[in-house]
Structure formats: structure tokens, C-alpha cells
Amino acid sequence: MERGCVGIDIGGTSVKLGMFDEEGTLLEKWSIPTNRNQNGAEIIPDIAASVSRKLNQLEVNPAHLTGIGVGVPGQVSEDGMVLLAENLGWKNVPLMRELSERTGLPVCAENDANLAALGESWKGSAGHCHSMMFVTLGTGIGCGIVVKGQILTGVHGAAGEIGHMHAEDHMPEQCVCGKYGCLEQLASATGLRWMGERALERSTKPSLLREGEVSAKTIFEAAGKGDVLAVRVAEQFGKYLGKALADCTCVLNPEVIVIGGGVAKGGQIVLDYIEKYYRQYAYQPFGETKLKLASLGNDAGIYGAARLAITSESLIKQVQ
Amino acid sequence: MERGCVGIDIGGTSVKLGMFDEEGTLLEKWSIPTNRNQNGAEIIPDIAASVSRKLNQLEVNPAHLTGIGVGVPGQVSEDGMVLLAENLGWKNVPLMRELSERTGLPVCAENDANLAALGESWKGSAGHCHSMMFVTLGTGIGCGIVVKGQILTGVHGAAGEIGHMHAEDHMPEQCVCGKYGCLEQLASATGLRWMGERALERSTKPSLLREGEVSAKTIFEAAGKGDVLAVRVAEQFGKYLGKALADCTCVLNPEVIVIGGGVAKGGQIVLDYIEKYYRQYAYQPFGETKLKLASLGNDAGIYGAARLAITSESLIKQVQ
Numbered sequence: 001m002e003r004g005c006v007g008i009d010i011g012g013t014s015v016k017l018g019m020f021d022e023e024g025t026l027l028e029k030w031s032i033p034t035n036r037n038q039n040g041a042e043i044i045p046d047i048a049a050s051v052s053r054k055l056n057q058l059e060v061n062p063a064h065l066t067g068i069g070v071g072v073p074g075q076v077s078e079d080g081m082v083l084l085a086e087n088l089g090w091k092n093v094p095l096m097r098e099l100s101e102r103t104g105l106p107v108c109a110e111n112d113a114n115l116a117a118l119g120e121s122w123k124g125s126a127g128h129c130h131s132m133m134f135v136t137l138g139t140g141i142g143c144g145i146v147v148k149g150q151i152l153t154g155v156h157g158a159a160g161e162i163g164h165m166h167a168e169d170h171m172p173e174q175c176v177c178g179k180y181g182c183l184e185q186l187a188s189a190t191g192l193r194w195m196g197e198r199a200l201e202r203s204t205k206p207s208l209l210r211e212g213e214v215s216a217k218t219i220f221e222a223a224g225k226g227d228v229l230a231v232r233v234a235e236q237f238g239k240y241l242g243k244a245l246a247d248c249t250c251v252l253n254p255e256v257i258v259i260g261g262g263v264a265k266g267g268q269i270v271l272d273y274i275e276k277y278y279r280q281y282a283y284q285p286f287g288e289t290k291l292k293l294a295s296l297g298n299d300a301g302i303y304g305a306a307r308l309a310i311t312s313e314s315l316i317k318q319v320q
Numbered sequence: 321m322e323r324g325c326v327g328i329d330i331g332g333t334s335v336k337l338g339m340f341d342e343e344g345t346l347l348e349k350w351s352i353p354t355n356r357n358q359n360g361a362e363i364i365p366d367i368a369a370s371v372s373r374k375l376n377q378l379e380v381n382p383a384h385l386t387g388i389g390v391g392v393p394g395q396v397s398e399d400g401m402v403l404l405a406e407n408l409g410w411k412n413v414p415l416m417r418e419l420s421e422r423t424g425l426p427v428c429a430e431n432d433a434n435l436a437a438l439g440e441s442w443k444g445s446a447g448h449c450h451s452m453m454f455v456t457l458g459t460g461i462g463c464g465i466v467v468k469g470q471i472l473t474g475v476h477g478a479a480g481e482i483g484h485m486h487a488e489d490h491m492p493e494q495c496v497c498g499k500y501g502c503l504e505q506l507a508s509a510t511g512l513r514w515m516g517e518r519a520l521e522r523s524t525k526p527s528l529l530r531e532g533e534v535s536a537k538t539i540f541e542a543a544g545k546g547d548v549l550a551v552r553v554a555e556q557f558g559k560y561l562g563k564a565l566a567d568c569t570c571v572l573n574p575e576v577i578v579i580g581g582g583v584a585k586g587g588q589i590v591l592d593y594i595e596k597y598y599r600q601y602a603y604q605p606f607g608e609t610k611l612k613l614a615s616l617g618n619d620a621g622i623y624g625a626a627r628l629a630i631t632s633e634s635l636i637k638q639v640q
Contacts, residue, residue, distance in 0.1 A: 075606065130475040145571075147472065154573020155450040156606035164603035165567045177603055244567075247485045251465075251571045253474020283484035283497055286395065286476035 009301030039089035048102035067106035069309035117144025119303030137263035220266035242277025260294030329621030332407035359409035368422035387426035389629030435624030437464025457583035540586035562597025580614030
């Protein structure tokens, strides 16, 4: 390996790590558990030790590494301070400085959703595009935005918080954010389950969904078999999300929208329901935005972290 | 003047021109009529002649000019070709090359709404902010977005087309774009008039609006006097626009949203109606976006064009 870098994705249960060359080839991938004891005080020492062991094992000279990129499930300031990462127990943790001191390598850090977007825009479904949104449909709805290879962060790091776009005027339940009718109350995995259970309660129709757990997975499986109630829920989901993404397109005019996260594991049928309504609401006078499923799966984060390490200006400054 | 540049804003009836120093001080402002005959074939020669005359008159050495920035009411490609500007009769006009040949100066060009945003972010209400949206409420709704001093154009130059965000499910009339219920059908000057006339038809209540022309201006004047129907229309306007801008904030997380255009001439009361609903719908966990009225008026375009001339990379390349 001539030059390379390390991409790291810190999650609530495990830390994923990858050794990359500068072209973005993933040479080695491994993971360690996330130690959340004592407000996550051991996470950075654990990562530093694991990186050192791996460099020894692979006989990589640290001088050949551009640096380390790290994704964090929380808010990261521009100087690499983790302001808040509730799942790790972190508040005001100087991640960049501490990990750099422990490894002797330059470090840069960013929110994990943003890095997953950067990964997909570099080596995934949206490779080499002008601009893209990476929408993650999981417990909530996250989104990272990449324009000309740069992450769009927003002034407070809250760009891409599309889960809190207003989607429904008549929502009886409150969102975690305190508002009513947020997109992620309806079009996330949680929202699909809520809409599914509600559809069952309000109807006496037979449905495959009455036979077991109601989830994003079972809803799209049943919809694929023509189950009337499941199709109705999938249509509602597609309408809420397709309309919101059409509105996002008016703002950003991205080349590609990539759909990922747990819900997207349902595959093409999920994309089809979104795209049906997206096309109905989208304003596209000059050319169409492409909708695609994500392709890097759980590795999107480490790819994006590696890309950040290779391109980050803050990293370059430290090296000089 | 040590160094300077010319900022130009081409409109359908007149071309505004300004001579600036590099700090952005407007030294001299003038305008010429827009000659739309022969598909606007004389517009570029007219501009070139006017710039040359002004340089002579002011005894400015062209070698002291960084270049010319030009705003166009249409779609401009990255290499300065005007793909379409219907109001000028232009289609595939090589503006940058032709004006540069005629003046001997480097030229760069951009969509006029984007340059107005750049102007307001440079010398107007959003001066020196991290990121901003400049929303123009006129016949339609336009919007330019500036992040870290750079215009966000989108892949097809259609970023900021927020006038075509979906705002109303039950809109009986069709938008110029072919869809139903677009934001600009409701929250533009045209939309306000439509909502005002509709409110009068549907009610027998007395109203100041029955006494003359129904327009954005008369609606906000009457609302300021407590006119019940006018207040109702202003509330509808505020709700449509405030909700849409809250959704935009979820996408972009801008530091400032600037409201300009003809409707904004109504002043603080217009902003108050927008802000009331914006705050109700906005997701702002880390800090609030500021809403402000535009301050440069019709000069925003020439300021932005000057800024483009000073900072444009394409211009720099030509100079080298």
C-alpha cells in the first residue's frame, strides 16, 4: 500500500473499522464492541489500541497513512469536538484531539449520517454524481447531503433533518421533537408499524398482517403479495415520503436520491412506492432526479469516514 | 480605485449596471433599456458599449478591473452559456464569450435570483452569515441559496425552486408548471390576490378590500388595520409560506432566511405573519434560523454580480 487511511464508524453497540487505500479500496474490515460504561470513556482508548494492533498485524507503516476519519452518532463541531452523542454517553468529547494524541495520526470527525452519505456518493449508488441526498429509513429518518463532494452541514449541523419536515396536519400523536405530523412519525420503520397497526384496527378485512408481527418488512412482503391493507399502508408511506422528497428536490435539485436504512432492505418494491408519488409531486423542468437504493449497506459509514480522511482540509492542516 | 469590477443585472425592461471597488462599495450606478427586438440580439452589444463609455467617462483603466459579473433572468450553464431566458428572447446565447470579446474583460454569468441572494449575503441583510436563503415574493416565488459564500445551484440549476413545493392538496387551479397546489399559487403576489378575491367572493362581510384593487399591498395594509377578511388571507399566506420555509430549514439548516420581492415591500407585518407560522412548524434543536427582510432592494442583483466577478473561479481561470 503506497498511501492509505483508516475509516471508523462508531455505533451504539459496535465500532466498525476499515483500512483503505487512497483509491477507496477496502483492504481490511473489522469491528470492536462499543464500551458505553463510564459515559463511554474507554471508547477512544479502545479504538486507538485496535488501530495500532491492526497496523502492526498488517505491517503498515503509520507514516504511509493520510489519517483517520471517524463517524459519530451525534453532533460534531467543525474542530472535531463531539458536542453530544447520547447513544455513547458523550458530551463535549474532544475526539479529534484525543484520538490523534493516542495514535500519532491526524484525525477528522463528522456526524455518521453525513459520512454514510459521503460514502454512498463516493463508492456507492451515487458514485461520482454532482449532488445527492442519502435518506436513511430506520427507527427515525436521517439524511446526509453531499454537493460536489462536500457535505452540506448547515449552520448548526442540522442540514438533512428531513425526518422533521411537516407531513400530516391531522396527526394525533406527538413526535419526539414535540411537534405533530413529522415525516418520521409516518414514513420511518416506526411510522410504517404505526400506520400498519392503525390500518388493522380500523378495518375488519382479512390481512396477512394479522398473522404475526407488523413491521416495515412484513408490510412490504404482504404488499408484494397484493394484501389490500398492506398495499394501502405502503401507498400512504410512498405518498408521505415521495411528496417530501419532491419538496426537497425543489430546494436542492440533487442529481440522485439514495434510499437506505432498514426499511430499504425491502428492496425495489419500497423504491417503487416512493417513486410513484415522487414523480407525481416533483418539479423537474430541466431534468429528472434519479432515485436509487443504497448499495454499501452497513459499510457506507466507514467508506465515508475514509473519504473524509483523504479530502478533509482540517486534516491537511494538521499534517502540514 | 485600486481594483474594481462591474456588476450587471439584465432584466426584461432595463439593464442595471454598477461600478464597484473590491470591498463592494458601489461607486456608480446606471441603467440602459433592454432591447428585446430580434430575440435580444442587441442586448450584449448595448451592454458592451455602455460599459466602455462609463469606463471612459470615469477614467477607469480597464486593466484595473477584475472583470464583469452578469445576472440573467434564466438558466445559465457553468461555462456562461445562457440556455434559456424567455423574457429576453434568448436561447443558447454565449453571453460570457461574446461580452468578453466585446469588452476585452473577463466575464462570468449566473441566474439573477442566485446573484440577488449572493448580493444580500454579501452586503445586505444576511451579511457574513454561514448560509442563507433569499426568498423573492413577486409574481412567482424565487429563491437563491448561498452556503459559505458559494451559490448552491443544483445539478440542473434548479436549486431554490421553492415556488413549486407542494403546499395545498385541494387547489382547484393549475400552476404554470402543470401541477396543482404549488406554493407560488398561494404565497406569491399572484397567490395573495387570488386568495383575497376568493375570500371576498365567499363572504358577505364588509372589508376594506371591497373598496379597490385587491393586491398584496392592499391586503397587508387592510390587515394592519384589523380588517377581518384581510387578516384571514394574511394568516393563510403566513401559514403556507411559514410551513414551507420550516421544511426548507429541515433540509438546509440556514443561518438566515431573507424575504424580498414586491410582497416584502409591505414591511414588518409581512415578516410577522410568516414568522408566526415558521416558528410553529420549524425544527430547530440546535439554534434558531433568523428571518429578515431584504435590505438591498433592486440593487441586490448588481451587488451579487460584482461579488461573482470578484470570487468566481471561472473568471480567475480566464484571467490567468
